[in-house]
Every structure is written in structure tokens, then in C-alpha cells.
Amino acid sequence: MISIQVNSNNLTCKSTNLATLLVELEYADSIVATALNGEFVAQNNRVNTPIQQGDKVEILAPMQGG
Amino acid sequence: MKDFYGVHLDTPFMLGTAQYPSPAILAEAFTRSKASVATVSLRREASDNKAGQDFWQLIKQLNVRVLPNTAGCHTVKEAVTTAHMAREIFGTKWIKLEVIGEEDTLQPDVFGLVEAAKILSEDGFQVFPYTTEDLVVADKLVNAGCRVLMPWGAPIGSGMGLNNVFGLRALRSHFPDIPLVVDAGLGLPSQATQAMELGIDAILLNTAVSKAGDPAMMAEAFALAIRAGQLAVGADPMEPRDMASPSTPIFGKAFLD
Numbered sequence: 374m375i376s377i378q379v380n381s382n383n384l385t386c387k388s389t390n391l392a393t394l395l396v397e398l399e400y401a402d403s404i405v406a407t408a409l410n411g412e413f414v415a416q417n418n419r420v421n422t423p424i425q426q427g428d429k430v431e432i433l434a435p436m437q438g439g
Numbered sequence: 440m441k442d443f444y445g446v447h448l449d450t451p452f453m454l455g456t457a458q459y460p461s462p463a464i465l466a467e468a469f470t471r472s473k474a475s476v477a478t479v480s481l482r483r484e485a486s487d488n489k490a491g492q493d494f495w496q497l498i499k500q501l502n503v504r505v506l507p508n509t510a511g512c513h514t515v516k517e518a519v520t521t522a523h524m525a526r527e528i529f530g531t532k533w534i535k536l537e538v539i540g541e542e543d544t545l546q547p548d549v550f551g552l553v554e555a556a557k558i559l560s561e562d563g564f565q566v567f568p569y570t571t572e573d574l575v576v577a578d579k580l581v582n583a584g585c586r587v588l589m590p591w592g593a594p595i596g597s598g599m600g601l602n603n604v605f606g607l608r609a610l611r612s613h614f615p616d617i618p619l620v621v622d623a624g625l626g627l628p629s630q631a632t633q634a635m636e637l638g639i640d641a642i643l644l645n646t647a648v649s650k651a652g653d654p655a656m657m658a659e660a661f662a663l664a665i666r667a668g669q670l671a672v673g674a675d676p677m678e679p680r681d682m683a684s685p686s687t688p689i690f691g692k693a694f695l696d
Contacts, residue, residue: 380483380485398486399486399487400486403484403486403489403491403492404491404492404495404528405484405528406481406523406524406525406527406528407524408520408524411516411520412520413520413523413524413527415523415527416527431483432483432484433481433482433483433484433521433524433528434481434482434483434484434491434492434495434528435479435480435481435491435492435494435495435498435528435529436479436480436481436482436484436490436491436494437455437456437457437458437459437465437479437480437494438455438456438457438478438479438480438481438507438508438510439455439456439457439458439478439480439508439510439595439623439644439645439646
């Protein structure tokens with residue numbers, strides 16, 4: 374288990390890459406975009422993007438905007 | 440009407456999707472507005488909260504183009520990363536680029552805006568920059584690759600209307616071939632008409648509709664006002680003059696002295 378931040382919330386996870394993290398956090402069926410440590414990670418790159426202790430992950434969804 | 444990055448819009452009305460009393464009222468406002476474009480955004484969402492997913496399903500049913508924004512971004516890096524995330528989610532190269540520089544007025548940081556616009560344009564984005572009416576900044580945005588300019592009318596959500604008519608007129612005159620969209624600050628339909636009469640190509644607004652007592656009715660009011668301004672420009676208005684000119688013919692008037 375490693376400790377990371379997701380959307381500024383501290384949590385521990387067993388995932389080792391961004392794709393499995395989304396499944397572990399139950400985002401698998403959601404339309405979301407991701408960033409790791411401030412850098413955009415495209416959907417098809419998530420499986421190749423390792424998650425490490427202390428990483429900061431952003432998971433964003435569609436929202437109203439002006 | 441000019442194209443926007445090669446896209447013809449049926450109406451020159453871009454409407455925001457935020458701050459409506461309910462999703463149903465948002466949908467009704469869009470129907471009555473006949474808007475061609477809906478602005479959308481990205482925000483954090485917990486996995487057990489499906490509001491964002493439901494919202495996206497609603498927008499897809501409106502049959503409009505989406506224009507994602509980078510609202511709330513204060514740095515070039517934030518805006519560029521958000522733009523990439525938006526492109527993936529919404530499946531469009533269009534991005535309404537906002538780099539906010541000042542909290543009280545939400546005035547754009549035009550230095551960061553130009554830098555971000557260049558990065559995104561070179562990466563294949565079609566950038567709609569939220570900017571001021573400053574000619575020099577506009578010129579730098581065009582040089583950075585922007586083929587649309589979106590000057591503010593007034594600060595976001597203020598409802599003040601067109602704060603600098605001279606500046607907008609100068610922008611129109613200086614960039615005759617670049618589509619101009621007045622984005623932000625409008626509160627009343629008459630202000631949208633005024634903008635269109637200046638030769639502005641489209642109107643983008645949100646708060647004036649969503650915060651009206653009857654958003655759907657206000658959406659239709661703006662649609663009619665925008666259409667009125669568009670028709671007036673097409674009709675080639677008369678030149679104003681300082682002195683009176685009688686509209687009723689003098690010829691044939693009785694001499695009654």
C-alpha cells in the first residue's frame with residue numbers, strides 16, 4: 374500500500390498505475406480526465422503511468438461552466 | 440456570419456451552462472435561446488457523485504457544439520493542463536482559454552494568456568481567448584495562432600454591459616477578418632444588440648440568463664436582441680448626423696401665413 378493524494382484528499386491505495394487506481398476508486402464507468410503531479414495523462418497512457426508514494430492525482434469530470 | 444475555425448454556426452449565440460436553478464430550466468433556456476454553442480468546464484468529482492456524468496448526458500442531448508473553458512486557472516501551466524484534459528473528455532479542439540490575473544475583476548492575465556495561447560495553438564487547439572479589448576494584446580494573440588478573439592464587455596457576472604465601446608469599435612476596425620465574440624459582462628438584451636450593431640460576430644454570456652427570474656424567457660429575449668443587432672448591421676444603417684433633416688417632404692406643403 375502507498376499513500377497518495379487524490380483531488381487533495383489523502384488516501385492509501387494498492388494500485389501501481391493510474392488505470393488500476395481509477396478502478397480501485399470506482400471511477401471505471403465515469404467519464405473523467407486525469408493528471409499526475411500537475412501533468413495531463415491521456416486515457417491510453419494511464420496503464421503505463423506508475424503511481425508512487427506521495428504522488429498527487431487529479432481526477433476531473435464534466436461540469437457546468439460559463 | 441464569419442466561421443469559427445471553419446465551423447458555421449446557425450446562430451451567433453454562445454450560452455453558458457452554470458448557475459441555473461435546475462437542469463430542466465437549463466435545457467429549456469437552451470431551447471428558447473437557439474444557442475449554437477454551450478460552454479462547459481471540468482471540476483473534481485467524487486466517484487459516488489454522478490452529477491458531472493448526468494450533466495454531460497444532458498448537454499449531449501441539447502444538440503449544440505461544446506466550448507470547454509479553463510475557468511479558474513491562474514497560471515499558464517494550469518490552463519494548458521486543463522485544456523488537455525478538456526480536449527480528451529469533450530472531444531473537441533475548441534478551448535475557451537481563461538488565465539485569470541486579478542480576483543476582484545476576474546480580469547485576464549494577458550501575458551499568461553498569450554503564452555498559453557501559443558502553446559495550445561502549436562499543439563493543435565483552436566483557441567478562443569478570453570481577453571480585454573486591448574489592441575496590442577489582440578495582435579499578439581493573433582500572432583500566437585488565435586483565429587477568434589473574445590474581448591470582455593465588462594467583468595464576468597457584473598451585468599454592466601459594454602464598458603469600452605470605443606475599444607470594441609477599434610478592435611473591430613483593426614481586425615476586420617477575425618471573428619469577435621463579446622464574452623462576459625452583459626446583463627440586458629439591449630447590450631447584446633449594441634454589441635452586434637458594433638459589428639461583433641457573436642455573443643457569449645451566462646449569468647444574465649441563468650440568474651434572471653425566468654432564465655428561459657431571458658434566453659429568448661437575448662436571442663431576439665442578438666438577431667435584431669445582426670439584422671441591423673446587415674441592413675446597412677444610416678450615418679448619424681449632428682443637425683436635423685426633415686423626414687416629411689417639404690414639397691407640397693401649404694402656405695398658411
